Amino acid sequence: xxxxxxxxxxxxxxxxxxxxxxxxxxxxxxxxxxxxxxxxxxxxxxxxxxxxxxxxxxxxxxxxxxxxxxxxxxxxxxxxxxxxxxxxxxxxxxxxxxxxxxxxxxxxxxxxxxxxxxxxxxxxxxxxxxxxxxxxxxxxxxxxxxxxxxxxxxxxxxxxxxxxxxxxxxxxxxxxxxxxxxxxxxxxxxxxxxxxxxxxxxxxxxxxxxxxxxxxxxxxxxxxxxxxxxxxxxxxxxxxxxxxxxxxxxxxxxxxxxxxxxxxxxxxxxxxxxxxxxxxxxxxxxxxxxxxxxxxxxxxxxxxxxxxxxxxxxxxxxxxxxxxxxxxxxxxxxxxxxxxxxxxxxxxxxxxxxxxxxxxxxxxxxxxxxxxxxxxxx
Numbered sequence: 437x438x439x440x441x442x443x444x445x446x447x448x449x450x451x452x453x454x455x456x457x458x459x460x461x462x463x464x465x466x467x468x469x470x471x472x473x474x475x476x477x478x479x480x481x482x483x484x485x486x487x488x489x490x491x492x493x494x495x496x497x498x499x500x501x502x503x504x505x506x507x508x509x510x511x512x513x514x515x516x517x518x519x520x521x522x523x524x525x526x527x528x529x530x531x532x533x534x535x536x537x538x539x540x541x542x543x544x545x546x547x548x549x550x551x552x553x554x555x556x557x558x559x560x561x562x563x564x565x566x567x568x569x570x571x572x573x574x575x576x577x578x579x580x581x582x583x584x585x586x587x588x589x590x591x592x593x594x595x596x597x598x599x600x601x602x603x604x605x606x607x608x609x610x611x612x613x614x615x616x617x618x619x620x621x622x623x624x625x626x627x628x629x630x631x632x633x634x635x636x637x638x639x640x641x642x643x644x645x646x647x648x649x650x651x652x653x654x655x656x657x658x659x660x661x662x663x664x665x666x667x668x669x670x671x672x673x674x675x676x677x678x679x680x681x682x683x684x685x686x687x688x689x690x691x692x693x694x695x696x697x698x699x700x701x702x703x704x705x706x707x708x709x710x711x712x713x714x715x716x717x718x719x720x721x722x723x724x725x726x727x728x729x730x731x732x733x734x735x736x737x738x739x740x741x742x743x744x745x746x747x748x749x750x751x752x753x754x755x756x757x758x759x760x761x762x763x764x765x766x767x768x769x770x771x772x773x774x775x776x777x778x779x780x781x782x783x784x785x786x787x788x789x790x791x792x793x794x795x796x797x798x799x800x801x802x803x804x805x806x807x808x809x810x811x812x813x814x
Contacts, residue, residue, distance in 0.1 A: 440686070442470065443474050443510065443641075443717075444461075444473060444474065445475075445695075445716075446474060446719065446723075447719045447723060447724075448492075449724040450727070450810075450814075451487060451492065453726075454475070454495040454498060455498075455499045455503060457723065458499045458500065458503050459503065472507060472510065475496045476511075476514040476718060477489070478515045479514075480759065481721070484811050485810070486814065489513065489528060490526065493511050493528070510608060511528050511530060512531070512610075513532065515534040516531060516532060517533075517535075517537075525599070529605070530608040531595075531596075532610045532612050533612060535592045535613060536588070539613065542583065542587060543582070543586040547586060548579065551630075552582060558630075559578070562626070562676075564622070565675075566671065567669050567672055571622060573623060581624050581627045585627070589631035589635055592635065593637055608640045609637060609641075610642065610690055611628075611632060611639055612642075612690070613628070613644055614646075614693075615692075615762060616645055619645045619666070620644045620645060622670060622672075625677075626676065629674070629677035629683060630680075633677075633681035633682055638683075641690040642674070642687070642689065643689075646663055647659070648662070649765065650693040652804060653803055654791070655791075660703060663700050664707065667703060667707055671689060671708070671711050672711070689713075690717070691717050693720045694717035694718055695720050698793070724807070724813075725789060728742055732782045733782045733786050735782045742785055743785070746774065746809075747774045749805050749809035750771060750774050753766075753768075756809055759808075764804045764808060766805055768801075770799060771805060772799070789803055
């Protein structure tokens with residue numbers, strides 16, 4: 437494949453919107469914008485909805501056949517580990533290796549020592565285009581980075597090799613480190629990529645944690661200018677690492693929970709155009725929210741179902757929110773009383789749920805609660 441690749445995740449909780457999603461890519465292609473779809477669904481979602489990875493492959497294949505899509509497309513084993521990867525082997529050709537839970541676990545001391553010794557040549561100043569100040573590196577921070585991340589990357593290596601032993605055809609490899617407490621600095625990202633190269637992982641995309649908040653289904657919360665600076669720094673780190681460590685020239689950033697992040701899209705657009713690089717955006721299953729909007733707007737039984745979803749979700753808030761605690765920010769005081777929602781028209785319900793920040797009726801907390809309430813529909 438070419439060096440500059442754009443891919444976009446197609447989260448689809450109930451597997452019924454494949455053709456509708458792909459039609460957006462078809463329209464983009466008519467405008468000369470080549471973006472490849474990546475259907476993604478995690479082990480957690482499959483467990484909740486009681487579906488299988490093969491169903492996602494079937495949805496993707498059926499959609500592309502129906503719309504005559506002849507460009508590349510992928511099916512993502514989303515946020516997998518050694519414990520969950522097996523079920524995705526036959527149906528996936530894009531694997532998101534999630535090793536965030538292994539950050540700060542200790543690698544064998546001899547492995548840490550070898551890594552620090554191997555990185556000695558990178559001590560001092562590292563000048564990267566696009567980064568105003570050179571990276572100041574010495575043995576001490578290299579060791580600290582290794583102690584924090586080396587075991588996690590070794591785990592990524594174990595997952596990758598397990599997949600590679602079974603799959604003979606090519607597949608996309610993503611390393612995910614975004615669901616952790618602290619964003620990675622450019623220096624940390626540089627040596628994380630060095631670790632990946634030494635592990636023999638042919639990384640296609642890497643998902644670091646950025647500063648600010650990337651909550652499910654709502655806009656970015658944070659300093660947009662700071663995000664743009666970090667994003668550009670990370671782009672340049674990837675380019676430098678690809679050259680120095682023998683990684684793929686098409687190596688690109690992946691932005692997780694990237695749907696609805698309207699305030700930072702222009703920043704990402706400027707940077708990827710400026711440097712001529714690719715990008716992957718993993719979306720957060722917001723097709724489900726559009727389905728609920730459709731139910732509400734249809735009136736009648738559809739509106740009754742939409743209201744029941746909210747009423748039940750409000751009563752089971754703790755259960756539904758707990759698995760997503762790090763990626764949602766619901767203000768309980770902003771959630772309308774159930775009796776209020778039960779009195780809404782379909783239009784009022786849809787206006788509260790639809791992500792239109794110019795609407796006085798839009799309610800971000802309401803939207804996030806419905807987002808995690810797909811379990812009820814299942």
